[in-house]
Amino acid sequence: MANESSMMAKSPPDTSTAAVDQALADLRLGARRLVDASLAERIGWSEDCLRSLAAVAHDWVEAACRAKRIPPGSAARAEEILVGPVSVARYLRLIIATLAELRTRPEPRLPGQPRLLHGQLRVPTFPTRELYDALLFRGVIAETWLQPDATPEQLCGDAPARLARRTTPPPQIALVLGAGNVSAIPATDALTKILQGDAAVLLKMNPVNDYLGPYFEQSFAPLIAAGVLRIVYGGADVGAYAVHHPQVDAVHITGSTASHDAIVWGADPAERQRRQLANDPLVTKPVTSELGNVTPWAIVPGAYSNAQLQSQAESIAASIANNASFNCIATKMVITSRHWPQRGQFLDLISSILASIPPRYAYYPGAPERFAEFGGGAAPPDEQGRLPWLLRRDVTPDSEPILFERESFVCVVGETALDAGAPLEFLDHAVDFMNDQLWGTLAAGLTVPDDLRRQRPAELDAALRRLRYGTIGVNQWPGLGYALMSPPWGAFPGADLADVQSGIGFVHNTCLLDRPQKTVLRAPLTMFPKPSWFSTHRRPEALAWKLCDLYCQPSIWKLPGLFNQALRG
Numbered sequence: 001m002a003n004e005s006s007m008m009a010k011s012p013p014d015t016s017t018a019a020v021d022q023a024l025a026d027l028r029l030g031a032r033r034l035v036d037a038s039l040a041e042r043i044g045w046s047e048d049c050l051r052s053l054a055a056v057a058h059d060w061v062e063a064a065c066r067a068k069r070i071p072p073g074s075a076a077r078a079e080e081i082l083v084g085p086v087s088v089a090r091y092l093r094l095i096i097a098t099l100a101e102l103r104t105r106p107e108p109r110l111p112g113q114p115r116l117l118h119g120q121l122r123v124p125t126f127p128t129r130e131l132y133d134a135l136l137f138r139g140v141i142a143e144t145w146l147q148p149d150a151t152p153e154q155l156c157g158d159a160p161a162r163l164a165r166r167t168t169p170p171p172q173i174a175l176v177l178g179a180g181n182v183s184a185i186p187a188t189d190a191l192t193k194i195l196q197g198d199a200a201v202l203l204k205m206n207p208v209n210d211y212l213g214p215y216f217e218q219s220f221a222p223l224i225a226a227g228v229l230r231i232v233y234g235g236a237d238v239g240a241y242a243v244h245h246p247q248v249d250a251v252h253i254t255g256s257t258a259s260h261d262a263i264v265w266g267a268d269p270a271e272r273q274r275r276q277l278a279n280d281p282l283v284t285k286p287v288t289s290e291l292g293n294v295t296p297w298a299i300v301p302g303a304y305s306n307a308q309l310q311s312q313a314e315s316i317a318a319s320i321a322n323n324a325s326f327n328c329i330a331t332k333m334v335i336t337s338r339h340w341p342q343r344g345q346f347l348d349l350i351s352s353i354l355a356s357i358p359p360r361y362a363y364y365p366g367a368p369e370r371f372a373e374f375g376g377g378a379a380p381p382d383e384q385g386r387l388p389w390l391l392r393r394d395v396t397p398d399s400e401p402i403l404f405e406r407e408s409f410v411c412v413v414g415e416t417a418l419d420a421g422a423p424l425e426f427l428d429h430a431v432d433f434m435n436d437q438l439w440g441t442l443a444a445g446l447t448v449p450d451d452l453r454r455q456r457p458a459e460l461d462a463a464l465r466r467l468r469y470g471t472i473g474v475n476q477w478p479g480l481g482y483a484l485m486s487p488p489w490g491a492f493p494g495a496d497l498a499d500v501q502s503g504i505g506f507v508h509n510t511c512l513l514d515r516p517q518k519t520v521l522r523a524p525l526t527m528f529p530k531p532s533w534f535s536t537h538r539r540p541e542a543l544a545w546k547l548c549d550l551y552c553q554p555s556i557w558k559l560p561g562l563f564n565q566a567l568r569g
Helices: 002-008 017-036 039-067 077-101 159-163 184-195 210-219 221-225 236-243 257-265 269-278 306-325 343-356 367-374 401-405 423-437 450-455 457-466 480-484 540-552 556-567
Strands: 115-117 120-126 141-146 173-177 200-204 229-232 250-254 287-290 295-299 331-337 390-392 412-418 443-447 471-474 488-490 506-508 516-522
Touching (some): 017 173, 017 229, 017 236, 039 210, 039 221, 039 540, 077 184, 077 540, 120 516, 173 184, 173 236, 184 200, 184 210, 184 250, 200 236, 210 229, 236 257, 250 257, 257 287, 295 306, 306 331, 306 412, 306 443, 331 343, 331 423, 367 401, 367 412, 401 412, 412 423, 423 450, 423 457, 450 457
Parallel strands (some): 173 200, 200 229, 295 331, 295 443, 331 412, 443 471, 471 516
Antiparallel strands (some): 488 506
């Protein structure tokens, strides 16, 4: 098995244009089968995928750890489990529950009762009724706020009727251009398109992590056998051929804004500018996307206990260090009050925690160059190709505009201080700052003192209403919202191809909500047991595998072993 895994970790050969043609011909037949497939068939495919995934999960994770040079015993190995097989298994388990409910209900049951506040529907999306969420994520809740024109009668739009085949969708093929950083992204993007979008999928793997393709082929063999999924490999030339192929009806991109614009408007800068001015995109078929963010995390000033400061510092440090900071949702700007007495203590805590986390191999192309550019001339990688965690304190949009205007996609994070001192004044200024001074609309974090949350809920709610981000984490890394799968994941609505910002559209969303605007994720200032995604957790790998086993084959009898590992963290 070790030799086989080693071989499979290598990059597969590029797919020829003839093979892409054949894959799309297969998918055209599969697309017709998909729109005729019963709920029972699609549930069966998903259950079979869970069994296939469970069989290959350890090899999948080992391949990712080898590629990213994560050594045995490293806490970082848990990341590859949690944002790999665990996230994919969670998605499959939740969509199975949703599809099963559509057998007997007009819409799936929601985790809670929607409420109408300030003319906007707010729908509970976490904890779900499945997978023991309330026990495993104590104190964590999520509400998805729908766009103001959404009505209670149309919470889910036409999705339930279409998925239950009370209406017949047209056969279609979607091209998914896979992300190269997190293994769950291409997998769940493809699954969302197939199982919720009723589109057969051509998944084009990213060259950075195309070694995962064979594991995907094993995990999703039931979908491949059904003719609704094909996986291809290669560079930009293969991607361009697929994007412009007449058999492809829609395109989904996860990557950078630069990659998106090169695909949609042209790789040549002069052509791109000409086309943008003329509103003449190269790609005229529907394009959805998720393109990153200069992710902010604002700390509302207040009197925090040492335990609260420690927990929030650990959470921010984890959001920086996760996946060596090659995440579109890694914290990139900490926002504090210059007049907050605990500011220095808090920043020292973040720095101390980061210093305790071993540096990571900079596996993503261009990382050393971006580190030098965003790090202010910081040191190059060490002899093992590792980059240090770098917190740049007291930067401003005038002194270091690059940190505010572009996503670094490397382990550099800035800290900026606002002059507002009073908590509500700071909150008001911080919302304006995040909305107007930082690039992106994907996600933002906000740490809020307990007394403000309890005593001024209306003002806090007003601030959350004003924030223009697709996910907002209150006392919690908003990246958790990605892994929960029941809330929608995507940028704040309003972008278009000409000004794409952090992207267009949403994925995941196993509650099938129509017209989501944002998800507000809330957690207490301190969490017990310590979350498995904290870099300071003592037993994250064992806990992550327990969670994977639970999601692949849920059983209440598995909870004691999982809690045992959690309590030892």
